[in-house]
Amino acid sequence: MEFVELGLGIALVPKSMQSLKKDHVQFVEIENNDILSETHCIWNKRSSSILLDHFLQLLPFGTV
Structure with missing residues (x-):
């Protein structure tokens, strides 16, 4: 929305x-x-973020 x-x-x-x-x-x-x-979710596979790990756990089962 900022670009708009x-x-x-x-x-x-x-x-x-x-x-x-x-x-x-x-x-x-x-x-x-x-x-x-x-809706798609992308991330850097080399990331070792605990926040990323927690976020990925929130995704529906079978999507990761």
């Missing part, structure tokens, strides 16, 4: 993002919205 606020693009975002209230950002709801999207 700076005039550097557009974004498709969940409706919940409206609560962030950016001064120069216009939210427009897409009517007849049957859009589904996939």
Whole structure:
């Protein structure tokens, strides 16, 4: 959303993002919205972060 606020693009975002209230950002709801999207998670395999380990444990079973 920062790029949008700076005039550097557009974004498709969940409706919940409206609560962030950016001064120069216009939210427009897409009517007849049957859009589904996939979400992917990427990380550096060489990372040895305890936070990463905990985060990966939160992902649905069988996704890692």
